[in-house]
Amino acid sequence: MSGPKVVTVKTRAQLRAECLRRLRQVERAAELWLERVEALGEADESVRAAMAERITALRAMSDESGFGDGALSGERSAKYARQVAAMHRAADEELAFLREDLAERELRLVERAADAKTTRRRRREHRKQLLQALSAQTSDAATALAERVRAAGEGDGLDAMLGEGFAWLSRNADTATGTEAGLSDAQRELAEALKSGEAQQSFDQWRAAQTEAERDPRLHRLDRHVAELELLAGEAVAAPFLARIESLEREPDRVRRNLLLDSLLLDLGEACRADAQWRRQRAELELQIADAVAVLDPAVVAELRDAFEAAVAARNPARIAALQARIEAMITEEVEAHAARSCRQAVLEALAGLGYEVHEGMETAWAEDGRLALRKTATPGYGVELGGRAADGRMQMRAVTFDRQRDRGRDRDIETLWCTDYRQLEQHLHHTGGSVRIERALEVGEVPLKEIGAESASTPRDAVAPRERNR
Incomplete structure (x- = not known):
């Protein structure tokens, strides 16, 4: 037995309200997840059906109609408490799943886009090297082949054209002038082997002749950052960096080009981090708005939505953070009251x-x-x-x-x-x-x-x- 005491009370009405708030948060998070997955081109009927099934299960867990409105016996009271706790755990798990799943999808697509950019970059480098080698040849056949290489597009057709050009070069170029023609030592050795029949001529061998030193790892980081901005932030955010890359590629001075590349990588990395933080803030605020719908007056929610849209349109992290703090304070005050x-x-x-x-x-x-x-x-x-x-x-x-x-x-x-x-x-x-x-x-x-x-x-x-x- 005890005398004066401090206790914490929680009513069924509170538990019900908390469950409904959590349910609305998950429902809104699921809507945003599906919108994003569709925008990424990753949604199909199976994805939509699985999402709908999980939300239906969560709604069933938050449904207390089976307990009635009257008093609960000891066993039914304990069962009700377990159901409420299970619902909150399931909501937490679903929110975590949605965040992790979207992050994995975005990462996979960014890596795929970055690899594609790296492939296109290397194709351009290979075309440039082949054209340099062909320019050292004086025959009409070399000139005609160079024109065809210049006219080739950026896809797999370019690979075929480069393969054909290198095969021609390996059969017809004078290896004594290989250095002047723009060939590396490894490429000249391969050309000699091809001419003597010691190896099969192929563009894969041309690419294999490129040393790791020639494949600057910074360029792949560059491609990855740009791919991330294009895919997740939008082309408008990536556009200034693309312009800087074009300027970088035209820079003839190797030392200055390296300095510009390092500076560009730093700026791109910071832009990617800022965009990731922005997207996190926006997602958190979206869920706060959903929470506000369950708690605040509709007129207040409408005003908060307008403020949210204005902050998003301005892409202003400070305004988003201030709005987050304001909404959190309003929700806390109303929920506590x-x-x-x-x-x-x-x-x-x-x-x-x-x-x-x-x-x-x-x-x-x-x-x-x-x-x-x-x-x-x-x-x-x-x-x-x-x-x-x-x-x-x-x-x-x-x-x-x-x-x-x-x-x-x-x-x-x-x-x-x-x-x-x-x-x-x-x-x-x-x-x-x-x-x-x-x-x-x-x-x-x-x-x-x-x-x-x-x-x-x-x-x-x-x-x-x-x-x-x-x-």
Whole structure:
């Protein structure tokens, strides 16, 4: 048994509201995920069906219709609590899955696009090398072949054209002039082998002749950053960097070109990081708006949506962050106010059923004053004091006396009786689908029974258990 105590109360109405909020968050996250997957060209009927199935299962977990609106027995109360906990776990898992799945899809597509860019870059390099080699030849056949190489597109047809050009060069070029023709030592050796029949002529061998030193790894990082911006941020964001790449490729000075490449890589890396942060902020804000729909007035939500669209249009991270903080504060304030009201009403209703004098307006008085004292009809001169506004469900409860001239020998008995009442209050909250947990408690008789003035107690009017008001 315990005397004065601090408890945390959570009502069924709170649990229901939390489940609905989580469900709306997941539903909105699923909508955004599907929109993005479709934009990436990754959605098909199986993807949509799997998503719909998971959302349906989550809705079923948040459906409490099978428990009815009345009291819950001990077993059904425990089952209800397990269902609520399972729903929250499932919601967390679904949100994590959506984030990870989208990130994996985006990464796969970015890598694919980067590889394609690297392939196109190397094709251009190979064409340039082949044209340099052909320009050293004086025959009409070499000139005609060079024209065909210049006219070739960027696709697989270019590979075939380059293969044909290299094969011709290996058969007809003078290896003695290989260096002047723009061939590396490895390429000249391969050309000699091809001429003597020691190897099969192929463009794959031409590409294999390129050393790792010639394949600057920075170029692939460059392609990857650009692919990421084009795919995830949009072509408008990537356009200035593409212009810088074109300028870089035209730079004749090797030293300056390397400096420009290093600078460009730094700027691209920072742009990718900034865009990733921007997309995270925007996604988080989207879910906050969904949360606001479940909590705030529709007119307020409409105003927040307008502010969101303006911040997104301006692509302003600072405005997004400020709006996030504003919405979070508004949601927290409203949720805490509703939770506190629900807790106060539930406790007063339970105490009214235990014989304490509860009257209309007491919940409001408790909220305004931060404490409330209730008389108990069966023990004149004694009652219970409720402290704290229950903003987070926390409140203090203790037996009190309104009579300074009492028989103090009864004080310990009164505290013991209050312990019995508290256990019944716990049972009432559990039977209605709520919960109560003791955070701190003193032993019976550890401190003197608190004395408060009789004017602070509830006055005997028509006892009406408070009801939760519509918000």
